[in-house]
Amino acid sequence: MTAASPSRLLLLQHELRLLWRDPGAAGATIALGLCLLAGLLSGRQWQQEQRAHFLADQAVATQRRDSLALAARAAFADTGAAREESSSLRHPVAIGTNYLPLLATLPPAPLGALAVGQRDLFPTMVRITPRSFQSLDVSTELVNPRSLLEGRFDPTHVVVALLPLFLIGLTFNVLSGERDRGTLGLLATMPVSPMRLLGTRLVARALPALVLLGLLGLALLADGGRAAVGPLLWWGAAVLAYVALWLGLALLVNSMGWSSPANAMTLASLWLLLVLIAPAMLQAAAQWRYPPPSRVTLTGQQREASRAAYARGQDVMRRFLGDHPELTPGDPEVVMRDYMSRLYSVQDAVDRELQPTLAAFDSARVRQQRLAARWGLLSPAAVLHGISTDVAGSGMARFQEFHDQMRAVHVAWQAHFIPPVFQQRELTLAEFESRPTWTAPPAVSEAVAGRALTRVAWLWALALLVWVAAWRRLRTSLLAAATGASSF
């Protein structure tokens, strides 16, 4: 502002004074402020719930793990009769499945209060065992499904859905209001260019929202600390582009020369289209184009595959042992009679058979996501929503990373605990101590910046396009109005 010319500053002061005296604008600003505050409080409440749940869950699980680890270590030192009694504490399956499953956790991100996103839908703590991966990846939380359906009132919802309504409310008559009052012609007689006047007026009307958004950003920064700076900058750049876009749309609609109610209705229709209808249609199209296989059908298939594998028990085991000669240095016939060995060879057969179907789930979800990301560009609201959930660490990308990391550690866990089952031996202390560990994913994914860059650039490009179109149209219209060549 300091770089602005005095006349522009004076204009801005004048517009702000007018805005201050408009009870409607004051009421709308208070309403937006309250909504942002409610969104922030609700987001923080959610974040605190998540942290509390996460810490409580971890405390329960860690306490159990520590006491069992202690007992298991003691069991490795046992000798004689005591060693016989404590054999279950050294059994690979007992340790890897029941006593000390690996806890894969996804801690809350620093900007968690910004957007709940998908975080209430997916588990953030999963027990990794040597059993099939699909038996792990289904943990379900005890959450009210109605709450999932309705969603949370987080800051992202306020910014994506309500902020445009606020901007529409303040800018729908930015030019048509002059015409309604019969002062449009006077604009041409003023010593400043009408374009400069309109630009300043738009900035003045957006200023309350920008100040409130700045305060929201500061509050989020206070929550997230230094780790939140980078993601917040991306979010800020996206929100500014979003504001610029809606201001540009208001200018474009005003340049059409319609009445104020017609402008309001047109902008409200655009809001409806871009914020509600387009994302809903895109979701429907993504589901239609790439439907996931049926989980219900998979349940039956899984049991059928398992039944068939058990029925072919001896064959399945022979094939498995043939594929893994390193697992049976002893007598294969003894292994063939072992229950656990049979269980894991059947599991291997079932996993192989179901692999294409299971891969199809992941593939459908990834393709849906890609389609939504590509065509979602048509809805600036969907783009901003995507950026917000991504920087808040509650978007699909972060869960996909969590999922991939779980899959990798699960393979290592299986490789660590299953061979001793076939070798029909207990775990050694060295194996016990060197079992794979879980490293929680970083609080802020490094990939966020890369993903945000293109989307933020797209939002700015859209905003610029709309502004250029509006500006060109306005210049022509205002010139015509000034020379009396148009009924504008």
Added chain:
Amino acid sequence: MTIARKEWLEAFRDGRILLAGGVMVVLLLAASFLGALTWRTAAQERADAEALTRAQWVGQGKTNPHSAAHYGVYAFKPTPILAAIEPGVNPYAGTVALLEAHRMNEFRFRPAQDASELQRFAGLSPSAILQTLIPLLIIVVAFGAFAAERDQGTLTQLLAIGVTPGQLLAGKMLGLGGVVFAWVGGAAALGFGAIVWLTGIAAPVLVGELTGFLLPHLVLYIGWLFLVIGVSAWASSSRVALLTLFALWGFGSVIAPRLLTGAVTAAVPTPTMEQFSAQLAIDRAKGVDGHSPRAERTRAFRDSVLKQYGVDSVQQLPVSFEGLALQQGEEDFDRILDVRYGALWRGLERQEILREYLGIIAPGIATRNFAMAIAGTDVAAHHHFQREAEAYRRRLVKAMNDDVTQHGGATPFEYVRDADLWASVPPFQYVPMSASIALSAHRVAIVALAGWLLWTSLLAFSGTRRLTGGAP
């Protein structure tokens, strides 16, 4: 009638209303198509999976009855036909659970987990259009009922002809209501046709189901018509009327539903799965009262059995003690489940009751509560299904344990049975709650809708009266 005819003609000459109505028709038709296809696929998959898993149960071959109880059967959540229109909580609730001995498994696989992120952002179902977008159409059609006439200077002429407030209101309601219901009726008829065609359900059956479903929507629309006309009469200009109505709509449709989620969750918190499972493990070890260790409970049970049969040792019993003990263990755990799940579900249901009371502030929420109850897709319906599935699980496990008790003898875990026992357990056939029971939990929503109709009609009548009272 003259006023009504004028409104009707004007509305059909207004390009914006034609466009808005056309868009609603297309959206409702598209949503009905998608809803019907989703329903058809889900119903077919469920029927196939049920048949397959039943065949697997009956065809599991010779095995021990207790092993069969461990093998268990799957329960698949059915999708009522109205879910094609109002999916309710179904995309966010589990669909499959294994019913087996010793544990009550949570229903898994929420369909929303296999969808893209956009699903959380906005949904396209016929009910979302009926409850959210049709009120917008009403605003577009009727916001200028009086305000535009005032802006154009025709209101004074209209009042000068000496119409009464009742005539004026009735004329506007009939004319504008006719326009709205023509669009909604046309769109609903097309959607209805799409659903009948794609699902193969008999039209009269669907009409019967839909009657109760559409009633709250009718109340919602009439209330909105009153509200829009009332605001149009009270507002100083059409601009003020439009902005006021958009603000009211935005509050009810975009703000209130999400605000309520935070409010009900804060008021009635629920435990995490980890905490809940840990509590169940403690209860199992110490008893649900916390003072009855498992070993003590087992000893007491054995003593009571010996006393009941008048023998000194389990070997002297005429039945298998292991079968009795298995069943006793189940019933013990069932009591724990009743207490813990009872508390959990009561908590979730309290959240819904609270949502119902707070939902009075927005008629769309009351309508949705009512509609989901009728459609059988609300939280109460989900819990009813879970309870029925759990009751079936207990019957199945008891049948297996009773067989072990009667025929297990001294070697209860080596003893095997064949298909005759598996087939003697009837398949799980879920009978949903009746609509009257489902609705009895939504009395507040019914009162809220009645109240909505009352206050909006008073607003419209007083606004019209004020206009005519001020007429020369």
